[in-house]
Amino acid sequence: MEAAEVEAAVAVVDLAETPLRELNQRLHQLARVPGPAHWRVLNPNGAHAVACGLDVDVQVEIDGHVGYYCAGMNKRATVRVHGNASTGLAENMMSGTVVIEGNASQSAGATGHGGLLVVHGDASARCGISMKGIDIVVRGSVGHLSGFMAQTGRLVVCGDAGEALGDSIYEARLYVRGSVAGLGADCVEKPLREKHRAELAGLLAAAGFRDVDPGDFRRYGSARELYNFKVDNASAY
Amino acid sequence: MCGIVGLFAKAAEIEESLGAHLALMLEQMSDRGPDSAGVAVYRNPAPAGSSKLALFSPDPLQDWDALAGELENAFDRSSEPEVRASHAVLVVEAEAPEAESWVRRIHPELRVMSAGRAIEIYKEVGRPEEFVRQFALGDFQGTHALGHTRMATESRVTTEGSHPFSTGHDLCLVHNGSLSNHNRLRESLRREGIEFQTENDTEVAAGYLARRLREGASLEEALEGCLEDLDGFYTFLVGTEDGFAVLRDPIACKPAVLAETDDWVAMASEWRSIATLPGAAEARSWEPVPGVVYAWERAKV
Numbered sequence: 001m002e003a004a005e006v007e008a009a010v011a012v013v014d015l016a017e018t019p020l021r022e023l024n025q026r027l028h029q030l031a032r033v034p035g036p037a038h039w040r041v042l043n044p045n046g047a048h049a050v051a052c053g054l055d056v057d058v059q060v061e062i063d064g065h066v067g068y069y070c071a072g073m074n075k076r077a078t079v080r081v082h083g084n085a086s087t088g089l090a091e092n093m094m095s096g097t098v099v100i101e102g103n104a105s106q107s108a109g110a111t112g113h114g115g116l117l118v119v120h121g122d123a124s125a126r127c128g129i130s131m132k133g134i135d136i137v138v139r140g141s142v143g144h145l146s147g148f149m150a151q152t153g154r155l156v157v158c159g160d161a162g163e164a165l166g167d168s169i170y171e172a173r174l175y176v177r178g179s180v181a182g183l184g185a186d187c188v189e190k191p192l193r194e195k196h197r198a199e200l201a202g203l204l205a206a207a208g209f210r211d212v213d214p215g216d217f218r219r220y221g222s223a224r225e226l227y228n229f230k231v232d233n234a235s236a237y
Numbered sequence: 238m239c240g241i242v243g244l245f246a247k248a249a250e251i252e253e254s255l256g257a258h259l260a261l262m263l264e265q266m267s268d269r270g271p272d273s274a275g276v277a278v279y280r281n282p283a284p285a286g287s288s289k290l291a292l293f294s295p296d297p298l299q300d301w302d303a304l305a306g307e308l309e310n311a312f313d314r315s316s317e318p319e320v321r322a323s324h325a326v327l328v329v330e331a332e333a334p335e336a337e338s339w340v341r342r343i344h345p346e347l348r349v350m351s352a353g354r355a356i357e358i359y360k361e362v363g364r365p366e367e368f369v370r371q372f373a374l375g376d377f378q379g380t381h382a383l384g385h386t387r388m389a390t391e392s393r394v395t396t397e398g399s400h401p402f403s404t405g406h407d408l409c410l411v412h413n414g415s416l417s418n419h420n421r422l423r424e425s426l427r428r429e430g431i432e433f434q435t436e437n438d439t440e441v442a443a444g445y446l447a448r449r450l451r452e453g454a455s456l457e458e459a460l461e462g463c464l465e466d467l468d469g470f471y472t473f474l475v476g477t478e479d480g481f482a483v484l485r486d487p488i489a490c491k492p493a494v495l496a497e498t499d500d501w502v503a504m505a506s507e508w509r510s511i512a513t514l515p516g517a518a519e520a521r522s523w524e525p526v527p528g529v530v531y532a533w534e535r536a537k538v
Contacts, residue, residue, distance in 0.1 A: 046265075046508030064518065065508045084522065086508060087492060105524055106489065124524055125489050143489070144527070 011036040016043040020050065027077075030056040046086065051079050054096070071098045074115060090117045093134055106143070109136045112153065118207040125162065128155045131172055137207035147174050147220075148184065156203050158212055166220050174220040175200055177212070188223040239400075239413040240266025240386040240506045241493070243474045243481050244514070245533050246379075248500035255280075256377025260369045261513040262505060263384040267365040269413075269506060270386025273399040274368035275360025277409040277476045280379030282355040287314075288333035288406075290340060291326050291350040291357045293396060301325040304344070311339055322371040323396070324350065324359050333406040348397060348434065353407030355380070355478050360399035380535065383476045385411040391419070391438040398435050402443035405450055407478040412439040413491045413506055414470035422466070442467060446475065460484045460530045474504055480534035489527035496522035502533050 013023045023041065031054075041062040044050050048067040051060045054077035062070070065083040072091040079090075084102035093112040100108075103121035110126065112134025119127075119136070125143035128136050131153045141159030148164070150172030160178035167184020173196070174187075183189075192215075200214035242262040246252040259276060283289045292304075301318035305327055308315035314330035329336040337352040351358035359372050365386045369375070385400035392398050401409040416422075419438035422445060427433065431444040445466065449459035456475065460482060463473070470490035475482045483504050485493055496503050496511045498520045503511045511517050525531050 045512035046510075065512070065522075067507060067509055084508070086494075103524065105492065105494075125527070 009036050010038045010040055012040045012042065014042040015045065015047060015050075020047050024049065024052060027051060027054050027056075027058070027060065030054075030058055044083070048086075051077070054079070065102070074098060084121070090115075090134075093117065103140070104138075109134050109155075112136070114153075116206055122159065128153070128172070131155065135203055135206075137203055137209065139207075139209060141178065144181070145184070147172060147187075150174070154199065154203060156200065156207075156217070158209065166222075168226060169220075169222045171222060173199075175203075175217040176220065177217045180218075180220070183220065186223050186226040187220055190219045190221050192217060192219045238269045238388040240269035240510070241411050241413050241472060241474050241504070242266060242384040242506070242510045243382070243411075243476075243483070243504040245381040245480055245502040245535075246500070247498075247502065251501045252380055253378050255379045255382055256373075257375045258501075258514055259377065259382045259384055260374040262503070262510040263365050263374070263386060264369060265509040265513060266384075266386040266506060270388045271364055272389050272394045273360065273362040273387040273396070274365035274385065275358065275387075275399045275401055275411075276372075276374065276382055276384040277351065277356055277358045277401040277411075278377050278379045278382045279355040279407075279476065279478065280357065280377065282478075283328045286332070287328050287330050288336050288352060289326060289328050289354060289357065290333075290336055290352050291324060291359065292340065293324050293348040293350050293360075294346070295323070295396070296346070297323070299323075299325075299347075301327075304347075307343070308336075308339075311343075312336065321359060321373060323361060324372070326357050349403070351401075351403045351407075351409060353478065356403075356407045356409060356476065358401050358403060358409060360385075360401065361396055362394055362399065381476065381481060383409065383411050383474050383481060385413075390415050392436045395435070398437045400439060401476065402437070402440050404443040404475070405447040407476075408446070408450070409476045410439065410443040410446060411474045411476075412442060413472045413493075414486065416442060416467055416469035416471065418468040438469070442471070442473065456482055457530045457532060464528055472506070477534070480532065482530055482532035483525055484530050485525055485527045487528040493525050494522060495525055495531060496520040 039060045044064045044066045046067040052072040055075040060079045062081045067086045069088040071079040075094040076096045078097045080099040086105045089104045089108040090098040093115045095115040097116045099118045104119045104123040106124045107126045108123045109117045110129045117136045119138045122140035123142045127142040127146040129148045131150045133153045137156040144162035147166040151170040157176045161180045163182045164184035166187030197214045312331040316328035318325040333352040400411040416438040419441040423441045426444045472491040472493045473484045
C-alpha cells in the first residue's frame with residue numbers, strides 16, 4: 001500500500017483476540033513508523049492501560065468499558081471511549097484529547113499537564129486531582145475532593161460537585177454549574193467576569209456542549225491563604 | 238489491594254450456573270489478590286430444624302466420614318459429608334449455634350468456616366485460579382455468592398486469614414482495604430463476648446457487624462454503624478441468607494462497581510469481573526456512592 005492508503009485505513013484490533021501489550025506496542029510504533037490514522041479497539045472488557053502512552057496524531061476509538069489508566073500520559077492523540085472508564089483515566093495527560101461517552105471513575109485527569117479531557121457522563125471522586133494544566137469538561141457531576149491541590153488548568157463541571165471541592169488549590173480555575181456540596185480548604189467562590197465567560201464558552205465548545213450557557217456557572221479558585229506560612233499557626237507545629 | 242466479587246441471581250439460568258460465573262469473576266481479580274481466595278455460596282438451604290456447617294481441616298488425611306458419624310451420635314442425624322479440598326459441608330439435625338459449639342468444643346482442631354441454613358464458605362491460600370480448580374467452583378448452583386482474592390497487608394497469609402469471614406449464621410463479609418483501629422475494637426468486642434480466631438482486621442469488622450445485629454440492628458443499620466466506628470479504608474460486601482449489601486468508606490479509597498440486568502446483580506472491584514457475565518455490555522452499571530449502603534434481597538417465600 002502507498003503511505004496515503006495506509007493512513008486512510010482503519011486498523012481494527014479486537015482485544016478478545018489480540019493481547020493488550022501488542023495493541024499498545026503497535027500504537028507506540030506510530031511515533032516512529034507511519035501507520036493508520038484511525039484505530040478501532042473492540043472488547044476492552046475493563047482491561048487496564050488501554051491506549052496508554054501514545055505520542056502521535058492518531059484517533060483511537062474504543063468500543064466498550066475500559067479499566068484503569070486508559071489513555072494515561074497521552075500526547076497528541078485523540079482517544080474516544082464508547083463506554084465507561086475506570087480509575088486514573090488520562091492520568092498525567094500532556095496534550096491531545098480524551099473523550100469518555102459514559103462515566104469516569106476516580107482520579108480522572110489526575111496530574112494532567114495539558115490537553116482536553118471530556119466526560120459525557122459523571123466523573124467520580126478526585127477528578128482533576130493535582131492537575132497541572134489540563135482542561136477537563138464534565139457534562140455530569142464530579143465526586144468529592146475534585147480539584148484537590150489543582151495547580152493550573154481549568155475544570156468545568158456542568159452538574160454538581162461533591163464535598164471539599166478544590167481543597168488546597170493553587171491556580172487552577174474551577175467552574176461549576178450546579179450545586180457544590182462543600183468547598184475545601186482555601187477554595188473560595190470568585191466573580192465570573194466577562195473573560196471567564198469567554199473562557200468557558202471556548203471550553204464548552206471544544207467539548208461539544210454548545211447547549212450549555214456559560215452564564216449559568218459559578219467560578220471557584222484559591223484564596224491564596226495557604227501559600228505562605230503564618231506565624232500565628234506556629235503553635236500548631 | 239484485594240479483589241471482591243458478588244453475584245446475585247435473578248434468573249433461574251444464573252442460579253444453575255452460579256459457580257461457573259463466580260469462577261470467571263474471581264479469576265479476573267487474581268492480580269488484585271494472588272495470596273489467597275475464598276467464596277461464600279448460598280444454596281440448598283437445610284430443612285427446618287437442621288443447619289449446615291462448612292468446616293476446614295488443616296489435616297489432609299482428615300476423616301470426614303468419622304466426623305459425620307460422631308455428629309450423628311450427638312444429634313441423631315447428619316448428612317454425608319460433601320468434601321471439597323480441605324473443606325467439608327455437613328447438614329446436622331440441630332440449630333446452627335448448637336452444632337457450631339459442638340464442633341468447637343469436641344474438635345478444636347477444626348475450624349468452622351460458616352454455619353447457617355444456606356451459607357457455605359470455602360477459602361484457601363494460593364492463586365485464585367488454583368482455588369477455583371481445587372474447590373471445583375464451576376459445579377456450584379445457588380442463589381447468590383460472594384468471592385474475594387487477597388493481597389495481605391494487615392496479617393499473615395493463612396487459610397483462616399482469608400476471606401470471607403463469617404459474621405454470624407448465614408452472614409459473611411469480604412473486604413477490600415485495611416482498618417487501623419482493629420486492635421482496640423477487637424478488645425472491646427471480646428469483652429462483649431465476640432470470639433476471634435485470628436489477628437485479622439476484617440474479622441474485627443465481621444465481629445462488629447455480628448454484635449450490632451445481635452443487638453437488633455438491621456443489616457443496613459449495622460453497616461451504617463461502620464461509618465462511625467471503623468477507622469480505615471474499606472469496600473465491604475456482606476452476604477446474607479437472602480442477598481447481599483455493599484458499603485464503601487466515605488473517602489472511597491477502594492474501588493467498586495455495580496451492575497444489574499434482568500437476570501442478575503453483580504458487584505466487583507473492577508469491571509473486568511463483571512464483563513465476564515452474560516449481557517454485561519448492556520447492563521446498567523454504576524459506581525456506588527461512598528458511605529451509602531446498597532442492598533439486594535430476594536423476596537422471602
